[in-house]
Amino acid sequence: MSDLDLSVEPNLHSLITSSTHKWVFVGGKGGVGKTTSSCSIAIQMALAQPQKQFLLISTDPAHNLSDAFGEKFGKDARKVTGMDNLSCMEIDPSAALKDMNDMAVAQNGNGGDGLGDLLQGGALADLTGSIPGIDEALSFMEVMKHIKRQEEGEGEKYDTVIFDTAPTGHTLRFLQLPQTLSQLLDKFGEIAGRFGPMLNSLTGGNQNVDIMGKMNELKANVEKIKQQFTNPDMTTFVCVCISEFLSLYETERLIQELISYDMDVNSIVVNQLLFADSDAEHNCRRCHSRWKMQKKYLDQIDELYEDFHVVKMPLCAGEIRGLNNLKKFSKFLDKEYDPEADNKVIYELEEQK
């Protein structure tokens, strides 16, 4: 490579082999292949760095990780069958809220007062479960729990957490949480500074909750997360899209929002590409027409995002489900897909039973 060659590699090799990244977000418009891409990134990272532990979390309320791997995951992290260093977790807001509800009941004791009866009926979960943004808030709480556990050396330690995020709007709301919470806690701190003792007495019962202490602890954690999320060596966002106008438009919007949050974003995965010119086995008019349209937008992407890693992924003959298929597909994130040499792979994906 000459000194003047400033082209960026069209793959995610640098991210996959990165030893500094702790948080990797994978997001984009609905239906573009976020789950497949996030699973692929997680698998490649786990294969490239077998000495580290990786956790793949789905923050999408409509979870797909279990479907992608063909095995059931829950709110507790569980290793993927066939991988020693990759675990998956699907955050379930209703289950998490039920846990909170049960905790509140346990703390309230058997006082038999109105509040205890209400909580035992699952009222807290019912009340809060349908608040808009609750999914993002619970995902964020999960992130904070991980940071805390890692610092205290409790439980399983994960070197990198990959997030399979919800469609764009939800994700942006999630990423705004550190800033929003930080401002909220600042305001609350001002109020609590004046009315602290009164607020403590409001908790009532036999609890001795130090509200100020808890708020300060929460604020410190939130600040830590903010710092980590805005550190390009620790956090990055991988945008997933398809080569169509609406998807590109939303990707651009997402990238501009992420830049405004000071979040590093330098990778775009373009899925579902036909590469019809190089496909000798399948040569229909419809595919050629669609490929022509995709090429038009691919040229635009190359021009617009010349300093991004733009990874071009093929549309496969079958669904990419199960660990074996994901492994085959995910190779193209590490070493870019060659339509001539790798064409056979897209027909080799085994049908998941």
Place this chain on the structure above:
Amino acid sequence: MPAFVATVVVVFVLKLVQWLSGYRDNVVDALWGGFAASKLKELGHERQKLYLEQQSVSAKDEYARWTKLNRRVGQLDARLSEMQTQLAAQRKRAHAQLSKLHTVFLTVPVLVAKFWKGKVPVVSIPAGMFPRVLEPVLGQGWAAAALMPAKYVVTTVLGTGPTVAGPVVAPGAAADTVNAATSATAPICLAIWMWALTRVVDTAEDVVRDLCNI
């Protein structure tokens, strides 16, 4: 004569300031915020130009070019918003200064002049042009009107002092004020003259506005 000219000048200056208040932002921008206001205008023009260029480009056919224009429009919007905030803060400071200058150089001197020299005769009109009962007011100001009931009581009820139609002399009034009240001309004092002139100018302005539908 000098007092007459001075009062006409002062009334018109006050009226001019009042008119200019309607265009206050432009005046303030011209005097205080020259750079910020012109920069804002320049950015506004640039944004408009970019927007029109973007509208002429098809997003589907030239997505990259459209998006680059969109980014520039977004950046300009952010700068415009920032400049507007700066200009608003600058205008607020300038308004405060302008108000102080207005008070110090116009309002206070006019008030002082009215209180101190309000009874100085400025012009004279033929006696009898206005009802005789008004001539004391014209000659000595609104205080004469306030003192009229007391004068009525003193002259009519108690039967002492000059008649109601005669001159009502305020304590400390100059001698020529009393003499002028009984002559063929009726003097008009500074306070009444300024009040009348201001009212005439205001009325003329209203007529012109109504006729021209401004």
